[in-house]
Amino acid sequence: MQYKSDLIKTLAGRGYLYQATDIEGLDALAARQTVTGYIGFDATASSLHVGSLVQIMMLRRLQQAGHTAIVLLGGGTTKIGDPSGKDSQRPVLTPEDIAANKEGILKPFHALLDMDKAIVVDNDAWLSxxxxxxxxREFGRHFTINRMLTFDSVKSRLDREQPLTFLEFNYMLLQAVDFLELNRASGCQLQLGGADQWGNIVNGVELCRRVDGAEAYGFTTPLITTASGVKMGKTADGAVWLNPDRLGPYQYWQFWRNTEDADVGRFLRLFTDLPLDEVERLESLEGADINDAKIRLANEATAMLHGADEARKAEAAARETFEQGGASADLPSVEIPAAELQSGLGILEAFERAELVESRGEARRHIKGGALKVNDEKVEDPFATLTDEDIRDGAIKLSVGKKRHALLKIV
Known part of the structure; x- marks a missing residue:
């Protein structure tokens, strides 16, 4: 299909389009005027993770095409909890938790969007x-239980025989009202989101039209999974957080560097600003050369979020660690007092404190599998201790497998 607007050309050409309520109408609108679009982010954690990155990138594309982006913080809806894709009710957060989380999840937007031109609002301002x-009285009559039961966010939960509280069942009404409020206050005509939000988005589009006769559109992205079927942002080591206090730039760089071969081209389109002809060149590389494309992906994605200097340091640290067998000072590190080391620091505790394992039990399992190393020497005794003799240039290098490393810096 030939699109007229730069916005839809970009979103479709780079792989963001999954479903839209009226793609031709939205394309025509974006071709003739500035469109205001929004995505909501509930404040359920102190940081967003990379699974939310495709949504932030859509707001970035919106701005790049000359349109207006709204970041909607779900201060109100966080109190309820979105049932989409969930097997259980989210824990109820205190107002203090929600306030702190709102501040945390905004951090990556300052790197990825032009926040001087973006609009930031909190739905608690009207929902409360x-x-x-x-x-x-005002909105309940526009929703039927029959229709609500057909949406995937509800139907899949019931099909799995998982409880769905009345509290969560109301979530889609609240999200629909968000669209109506934004349409009235800011002329917002577009809601974007992931595929799991389709039902909620359709409700908002229909509410805007029924109540105010307003022109409104919905647009969703596909569920982003890796070639091996793993949900984007979920790894064996936990979530890939966007805030540096939750995950450092080096680990973030490593996440992208370890992209599966089959995903390189798709991720370059979605998560970098590289021109499409350059993406096509990089994804056509074969054999060992595909690693060049992965490094380019890691550098572009890390520079966008953490800055070019951090991306360069991460690449240099990786080269020194993997290609030269060294231990770069830019590896993730934890400080250990010299006195503590002199009295003997247990191997299991060392790996746990370096956050390379979540528990000592996990460390023991890695030892059995031959994955734990100290200064590139395999650990075989779970009761061994680290001492001054293990220090190399003021630090001790710890490794789990070939890709995860950290330094114990002795102070």
Whole structure:
């Protein structure tokens, strides 16, 4: 299909398009005027992870095409919990937790968007103003239980025989009202989101049209999984966080460097600003040369979030560690007092404190598998200790497998 607007050409050409309520109408709108679009982010954690990155990148594409991006913080909806893709109810957070999380999840937006031109709002500003009876009277009549039960976010939960509380069932009404409020206040005509948000988005589009007769559109991205079927952002080592206090630039760089061969081209389109002809060149590389494309992906993605200097340091640290067998000072590190080392630091505790393992039991399993190394020497005794004799240039290098490393810096 030949699109007219730069926005839809970009979103479709780079692989963001999965479903849209009226793609031709949205394309025509974006071709003739500035479009305001939004994505909501609930404040359920102190940082977003890489699974949310495709949504942030869509707002980036919106701005790059000359349109207006709204970042909607779910201060209100976080109190309820979105049932989409969940098997259980989210824990109820305190107002203090939600406030702290809102501040945390905004951090990557300052790197990835032009925040001077973006609009940031919190849906608690209007949701908290409604009384229960007022909300039901004004909006409840526009939703039928029959229809709500057909949406995947509800149906899949019930099919798995997992409890769905009335609290969560109301979530889609709240999200629909968000779209209506943003349409009224900011002329917002577009809601974007992941494929799991399709039902919620359709409800918002229909509510805008029924209540105000407003022109409104919905657009979703496909569920981003790796070639091996793993959900984007989920690894054996846990979530790939976007905030540096949760995951350092080196580990972030390594995540992209370890991309599966079959995913390189797709991830370059989605998560970098490289021109499409350069992406095609990189994804056509074969054999060992595909590693050049992975390094380029890691550098571009890391530079976008953490800055070019951090990307260069991460690449240099990786080359020194993997190609030269060294231990770069830019590897993730933890400081250990010299006095503590002199009295003997247990191997299991050392790996746990370096956050290379989540527990000592995990460390023992890695030892059995031959994956734990100290200064590139395999660890065989789980009761061994580290001492001054293990120090190399003021630090001790710890490794799990070939790709995860950290330094114990002796102070």
């Amino acid at each position: 103003e409604y009384s229960y009876l007022e909300f039901l």
